[in-house]
Amino acid sequence: MTIPAVALVAGIYLYPAIRTVILSMSEFDLVTLEVERFVGFENFIRLFQSPSFLEILTRTVYFGLMIVALTTVLAFLVALLLNERFIGRTVLRVAVLLPWAIPPVVAGVLFGQLFHAEIGFVNAILFRLGLIDRYQVWLSDPNIALHVIIMLEVWRALPFMILFFLAGLQSLPHDVFEAAAIDGAGILSRIRHVLLPLVTPIALPLMIIQFIWAMKAFDSIFVLTRGGPGRATMTLNYYVYQQGFQNFDLGPAAAAAYVLLAVTLVVVVTIMIIQRILAKRGL
Amino acid sequence: MLGPSLKRQRRIKPILLQIAAIVTFVAMIFPIYALFLTSLQPESVIRSRDVSFFPSTLYFAHFAEVLSPGHIVPIVAAIGNSMIVSILTATACVLLALPAAYALARLPVPGGRFILGGLVSIYFLPTILFMIPLFIAFVNRGLNDTFLGLVLLYTGFILPFQIWILRGFIDRVPGELDEAAKLDGATYLQLFVRIIIPLVRPGILAGYLFAFILSWIEFLTPLIFTNNLKVSTVSLGLYRSTIDIQVGQLAAAAVLTLLPVALLTLIFQRLVTRVFLAGADK
Incomplete structure (x- = not known):
């Protein structure tokens, strides 16, 4: 009964994954769509000799880690908030779910309009508050453009993580926290010594998923900046797309795709090791 | 004190x-x-x-x-295309995933744990890794610029996640029900049709919903595999209209793109939450 499903998955994943290995080690003829020449690791070597590729590599890791860190911290705080009592809690619980329902392309359009140089609300608000003295061209600043995309990804990723943290918090005995409070522990030390050890086991697997998603981010970059200005918002994923489907440089693109996989695996394994160490320490 | x-x-x-x-x-x-x-x-x-x-x-x-028929970017046609592709994909996903999930949850499938582990980890690989050979294969077989091509790709991409969702729901059906039915002489197939399917209806709905939403929002696949405006999906159509300078119309097109997905998420809010959290209570 598993055969049809497994066969399709193998056809869509396994076969191309193996073909990509072959491609990454060849020179490719575009007219015949055939492998022309086997070049071994040449494509990989050339990538790593290029300073701009190394820049993309570093940026990709920074991009992923920033998204993971910001999403984790913010989601944790919002989950803490949602676990308390206040007016409008039910409304807020639905509201924090909504960004998940926004298709990534729409999110791209939406942030594009928010940060637009002439019609963007970000400019309008900051200008009215007197924080800027003239309208800024946000997305043409390399540094700001990258962080606008990070912001978009965090905004879209938050609902998923908030849900998990909230479920985790609700499964905790509430009196653990109260008891610590009555013992005179301040709010920070309560979070540090009571809550964090209980929440870390939930957080680490979520961080892995989050990082993998960040490595797959494409739509937002494509719609907002197309990797620019210059190459300021180019991540590995986008680079593979550009090399493969715009420049039709299939060999290097395939090699870069495997570098992306390696980056993902290295970070994921590192997080897993941290998880093990923390588990051994009883956290 | x-x-x-x-x-x-x-x-x-x-x-x-x-x-x-x-x-x-x-x-x-x-x-x-x-x-x-x-x-x-x-x-x-x-x-x-x-x-x-x-x-x-x-x-x-x-x-x-x-929404007027003469608009530069045929967003109405694109919505229609996305409906067709998303409904076909969701149907194919559920039909393929349900028996697989049942077998993996209940039957002694050889290498079952391995298959399941493989399916879950595959979902996390970067999609772009598969795109180049798939593109070559699809162009060679004339599958680019077709609905069939998109449905095949979407179904393949979503299936691992789909099997994982459905298996979670099947796992929650108490095993005693199977045992009782087996004592009455029911075959695995009868068990599946008479007991499992009726009991996991919410799971089937959830699976259908997720496959539909994931197909609706997919962007990279149609970007690479379709050029013809006639098969343009809604996310691609929306992107194409960003070239147009009418800000208000772009926003309206974006609203139309997000509306079906946002409404489904709001209506089935509890179900969506349940699927997300399926892994949390294990």
Whole structure:
């Protein structure tokens, strides 16, 4: 009964994954769509000799880690908030779910309009508050453009993580926290010594998923900046797309795709090791 | 006895919580609100610098223009295309995933654990890794620029996740039911059709919903595999209309793109939450 499903998955994943290995080690003829020449690791070597590729590599890791860190911290705080009592809690619980329902392309359009140089609300608000003295061209600043995309990804990723943290918090005995409070522990030390050890086991697997998603981010970059200005918002994923489907440089693109996989695996394994160490320490 | 500082905390805390709640609400909702606002204001107002965040009049012409048949980017046709592709994909996903999930959950499948582990980890590989050979294969077989090609790719991409969702629901059906039916002489197939399927109806709905949503929002696949405007899906159509300079119309098109998905998420909010959290209670 598993055969049809497994066969399709193998056809869509396994076969191309193996073909990509072959491609990454060849020179490719575009007219015949055939492998022309086997070049071994040449494509990989050339990538790593290029300073701009190394820049993309570093940026990709920074991009992923920033998204993971910001999403984790913010989601944790919002989950803490949602676990308390206040007016409008039910409304807020639905509201924090909504960004998940926004298709990534729409999110791209939406942030594009928010940060637009002439019609963007970000400019309008900051200008009215007197924080800027003239309208800024946000997305043409390399540094700001990258962080606008990070912001978009965090905004879209938050609902998923908030849900998990909230479920985790609700499964905790509430009196653990109260008891610590009555013992005179301040709010920070309560979070540090009571809550964090209980929440870390939930957080680490979520961080892995989050990082993998960040490595797959494409739509937002494509719609907002197309990797620019210059190459300021180019991540590995986008680079593979550009090399493969715009420049039709299939060999290097395939090699870069495997570098992306390696980056993902290295970070994921590192997080897993941290998880093990923390588990051994009883956290 | 409560200390004085704790007492003060008790008084300030509700106010701080309320402020935090409002800030969170605005941060999560404002971008969406801004999009709706832009779609409902005349172009001249959008482009003026004194746009009001709480307008007194709403303007629906952008929607009328975007929906009119003569529009540059055929967004209505694109919505139709996305409906066809998403419904076909969701149906194929559930039909293929349900027996697989059942077998993996209940039957002694050789290498079952390995298959399941493989399916889950495959979902996390970067999609771009598979795209180049798939593109070559699809072009060689004339599958690019076709609905069939898109449905095949979407189904393949979504299946691992789908099997994982459905297996979670099947796992929760108590095993005693199977045992009782087996004693009555039921075959695995009868068990599957008579007991499992009726009991996991919410799971089937959830699976269908997720496959539909994931197909609806997919962007990279149609970007690479379709060029012809006739098979353009809605996300691609929306992107193409960003080239147009009419801000209000772009916002209206974006609203139309997100509406089906946002409505489904809101209506089935509990089910969506349940699927997300399926892994959490294990």
